[in-house]
Amino acid sequence: MEFIDYYKVLALTKKATEKEIKSAYRKLARKYHPDLNPNDAEAEKKFKQINEANEVLSNPEKRKKYDQYGKDWQHAEEFEKAKTQRGANQSGRSYTNSSNQEGDFSDFFESMFGGASYGRQERQVKFRGQDFNAELQLNLSDVIKTHKRTLTINGKNIRINIPAGIEDKQTIKIKGYGGDGINGGPKGDLYITFSLLNNTEFKREGANLYKTLEIPLTKAILGGTITINTLEGKVKLTLKPETQNGAQVKLKGKGFPRYKKDNEYGDLYITYAIKIPTNLTDDQRELFKKLEELDLK
Amino acid sequence: MEKTIYIHIKEFCSHYNVEVPFIKQLQEYEVVNIEVAETEIMIPENELLNLEKMVRLHHDLAINPEGLQAIHHLLAKVNHLQEEINFLSRKLKRFED
Numbered sequence: 001m002e003f004i005d006y007y008k009v010l011a012l013t014k015k016a017t018e019k020e021i022k023s024a025y026r027k028l029a030r031k032y033h034p035d036l037n038p039n040d041a042e043a044e045k046k047f048k049q050i051n052e053a054n055e056v057l058s059n060p061e062k063r064k065k066y067d068q069y070g071k072d073w074q075h076a077e078e079f080e081k082a083k084t085q086r087g088a089n090q091s092g093r094s095y096t097n098s099s100n101q102e103g104d105f106s107d108f109f110e111s112m113f114g115g116a117s118y119g120r121q122e123r124q125v126k127f128r129g130q131d132f133n134a135e136l137q138l139n140l141s142d143v144i145k146t147h148k149r150t151l152t153i154n155g156k157n158i159r160i161n162i163p164a165g166i167e168d169k170q171t172i173k174i175k176g177y178g179g180d181g182i183n184g185g186p187k188g189d190l191y192i193t194f195s196l197l198n199n200t201e202f203k204r205e206g207a208n209l210y211k212t213l214e215i216p217l218t219k220a221i222l223g224g225t226i227t228i229n230t231l232e233g234k235v236k237l238t239l240k241p242e243t244q245n246g247a248q249v250k251l252k253g254k255g256f257p258r259y260k261k262d263n264e265y266g267d268l269y270i271t272y273a274i275k276i277p278t279n280l281t282d283d284q285r286e287l288f289k290k291l292e293e294l295d296l297k
Numbered sequence: 298m299e300k301t302i303y304i305h306i307k308e309f310c311s312h313y314n315v316e317v318p319f320i321k322q323l324q325e326y327e328v329v330n331i332e333v334a335e336t337e338i339m340i341p342e343n344e345l346l347n348l349e350k351m352v353r354l355h356h357d358l359a360i361n362p363e364g365l366q367a368i369h370h371l372l373a374k375v376n377h378l379q380e381e382i383n384f385l386s387r388k389l390k391r392f393e394d
Contacts, residue, residue, distance in 0.1 A: 030358050035350045036368070038376070128346075135387065169384070195387055 006053035006066065014067065018058065025054040034127055034182075041130055041179070048182065129188035130179035136192050138162070139199040144231055144257060153177065153190060160192070165207060165259035168196040201229065207266025209255040212273050215239065220274045230254045230268055237270070245274040303339035306331065313352045319362065323351060326366040 007014055010024040028050045030036070037043035056062045134153055146164045150157055158177060166172075171193040178188025202209040213228060223241030227234050230251065237249070248271045255266030277284070310317050317338075323329045329348045332339050340348060354360050354368060 026358065033354065033358060035354055036372070038372075039379075133383070169387075193383070193387075195391075 004049060004052075006057050009049050009053040010057065012057075016057075018060075021054065021057050025050060025058070029054075039130060039133070044127075044130065044182070127182035127185045129181040129185065131188040132178045132190045134190065134192050135195055137195045137197065140196050140204065141199055143194075143196065151192075158190070162194075163260050164257040165261075166194050166196075167206075167259065168194065170194050170259075200231070202231075202268070204256055207256045207258045207264075209266065209268045210271070211268070212271045214273045214275045215243070217274055217277055219243075220245075220272065228270060231256070239272075243272055243274075245272065247272045302342040303332070303334070304342065304345070306338040306340060309340055309348070313349070315352055315355070319355070320348070322362040323348070323365060326362055326369075328362070328366050328369045 007016070010016075010021065010028065012020060012024050016024070029047065032043045032047040032050060034040075034044045034047055037047075056066050132153060134151070136149075136151065143162060143164055143166045146161065148159055148161055150159045152158075156177075158174070160172075160174065171191050174190040174192065176187045177190035181187055198204065200209075202211050204210075209231070211228075213226070215226060219226070219239060220243045221241065223239050223243070226237050226239050228237055229235075231254070235251065235254070237251075248269055251268040251270065253265045254268035258264040258266060280288070306317055306320055309315075310320065320329070320331065320340075321338075324331045328351060330341065330344050332341060351365050351369070354365060355362075360368065
């Protein structure tokens with residue numbers, strides 16, 4: 001495991017005074033404190049190192065052991081015991097190079113001082129884990145019905161329920177699926193923001209749907225039956241005679257499902273756009289002329 | 298009906314080793330919301346995360362209430378800007394696609 005040079009972590013030399021250690025710690029802690037760097041895993045990692053370095057270097061006893069044994073300081077007590085025992089029989093022998101084990105500073109910290117909380121002068125600060133943010137792109141047609149989906153977040157598979165009627169840009173929180181807490185703090189949360197691509201022929205506003213439907217001029221004038229698409233299939237509509245351009249009809253309950261409300265749906269609004277015929281035949285033109293003459297009378 | 302849980306200010310202060318006037322000052326600077334029920338000062342549960350954050354910054358970095366007020370406002374701005382960046386990135390991505 002990699003040895004962490006605490007002096008390097010705090011950008012100090014071995015000759016640093018207590019005041020310099022305190023000052024370096026405060027300076028770096030202000031820069032990397034997790035509360036000042038939300039959602040920044042790097043800063044969080046750095047802050048843990050800075051804290052650890054400060055806890056050892058600001059304590060004269062711990063610092064002495066660290067200075068004396070360097071990377072092997074996790075065995076400091078063992079060395080001390082061995083030294084005392086052997087002192088009677090042998091003298092002048094160095095123990096500093098007797099261990100081939102690579103020391104990990106954090107492990108040392110725990111074994112040496114009986115766990116992370118031992119020897120700390122101040123209370124141990126617990127931090128909530130980092131919140132994770134993820135974006136999920138879906139088609140609008142995917143959220144007509146409630147369904148389950150498996151997502152892979154940071155290597156973990158999470159099966160989530162996607163409720164029908166979810167909105168574009170809506171964010172849902174999944175508690176406890178964020179990063180691990182520090183010093184036994186609670187886990188962070190996972191926030192999933194939905195990005196919906198409209199692959200339907202409707203415009204959506206909340207639970208209501210809108211559609212503009214072109215109808216032939218003759219049908220608008222004479223009335224009749226038209227067939228329109230809804231989310232649940234085709235529906236026949238009766239068109240009143242003399243329907244005006246821009247007239248709107250509401251199909252109650254034929255809109256989008258309401259979010260987290262079972263069996264509740266918005267409405268579907270159909271706006272009629274009357275299509276003016278082009279490329280008229282001679283007969284048609286003649287008939288329109290007749291109409292014009294009738295209008296003038 | 299939704300229930301709000303309150304924590305007595307003295308209980309909070311003794312747990313986090315802070316003085317009552319410190320919390321009152323944060324309230325005065327509009328960094329946290331505390332409520333007065335009859336003569337007792339109470340902290341609503343939904344203010345705890347925010348207040349704990351301020352206490353951590355005070356303890357860990359020796360930041361005084363004036364500094365915490367500035368940090369509180371700046372963090373709110375950072376959060377708002379971050380949300381805006383996320384929103385615009387998503388929008389831009391749509392155009393790129």
